[in-house]
Amino acid sequence: MNNHFKEITLQSTGAKEMSVHEEIQSLWSGYGSIVRIDLKGSELKSVVAKHVKMPNNNKHPRGWNTDFSHQRKVRSYEVETYWYKKYATMCDEYCKVPECLAVEQRGSEVFMVMEDLDASGFGRRLSSVEWKHIETCLKWLANFHATFLNVNPQGLWPVGTYWHLDTRPDELKVIEDVELKNSASAIDCVLNNAKYQTFVHGDAKLANFCFSNDGEKVAAVDFQYVGGGCGMKDVAYFVGSCLYEEDCERLESEILNCYFLELSAALSRMNKHVDFEGLENEWRALYYYAWTDFHRFLKGWSPGHWKINDYSEKVSREIIQQLKK
Structure with missing residues (x-):
């Protein structure tokens, strides 16, 4: 220095x-x-x-x-x-x-x-989690997304996350999954055209959360890829960073219910008046799109990555079939 x-x-x-x-x-x-x-x-x-x-x-x-x-x-x-x-x-x-x-x-x-x-007081870093830790991080994300709902990401990435399609042309070129490769732009378009937009952290993996000793509070670090987007991008990425595939599937409803309950409470506390039913319906429907969007990046960047699993394949096939309708 x-x-x-x-x-x-x-x-x-x-x-x-x-x-x-x-x-x-x-x-x-x-x-x-x-x-x-x-x-x-x-x-x-x-x-x-x-x-x-x-x-x-x-x-x-x-x-x-x-x-x-x-x-x-x-x-x-x-x-x-x-x-x-x-x-x-x-x-x-x-x-x-x-x-x-x-x-x-x-x-x-x-x-x-x-x-x-x-x-x-945020000295704990976790490599494995219990439900209370997942809940704490989901609440952080919900409050973050509520804080920046409908705020213009001036000076930040227009579209946040480090895997955003426009910033990853090299990885897209080498994807061997032809259907996923051909669907990448459509998936990106659906997410970008969501009515309800906020700031996404952009790299909300477990390693970027710092916990209190009791696990009840958390702080987040590393804002290099913060920018505009649908909050489901952060949620899907976070879940994939800390759970095995069977738990991603088993806890899916519980995860989303926890997140949206906190998002509703946060918006009320902030006196932000939005059509919450409309927001929740839209974002719930985009959870699989957000999951598939990151799955697309992984399959180009590191085809042998442990996160490329049966659950992610199932989710991506479902989205690809939706896009064909």
Whole structure:
């Protein structure tokens, strides 16, 4: 970390001294790192810094090294920066996100100083879940979608999620499932033309949720692919990230009922007047479309991925048949 970014950290926290405590993770394809910084002389004991450095020769772990993919990643960090500057403060305790203390763009580098969620009581990361954890995340998503319902995603991705069709032409080209490949544009069109639109987190996997010790509260991180869209994209992706296929099917009704119950409560609390019956009917019908949309990406990006399972195949066949009618 250079002196300029050290100075930003000290100024934004009021600290007299700082030291890098640990690297939390390196960013995808060698684009930088996320570190925890210990502070002295500040009310805060620690902060988290995300330092993005755009490499000239990026190394993708699955071999997708193209200028197109590089530009997508560059744009994703611009989007995340704008998200924290303009929109993050609209999130309350019901859809907790880290407070951003400073954002700096300098040449090919981006530097963000953020609240340390571990120090704020969100120190648990889970690799397997019980129902209460699923419920907690679904409630976070419902409140997030309620907060940004009908808000124009200015400065963000017009269509959120990292697998959006327009941003993944290389992966589409190599799909061997001809029917799914030929249906991709129609599925994308149905989702994009939904009457009810909100912001989607865009990468709402289990690994991007930070839990309280009792699992009753959660905060979300990583907003590189936040943008416009149908809320079902986040729900389908989250469910697929933490459940085996038999549980995806067995708990499907329970998952959707939990989500829509919380969405209704959130909209009421926010005094947002919408035709909720119309919204719920539309989005329930789009759950399988959202699932199939991500399934399309996976089959091009990593055909042997564990998430490509019988449930996903069944869902996608059902949607393809619907589109033929």
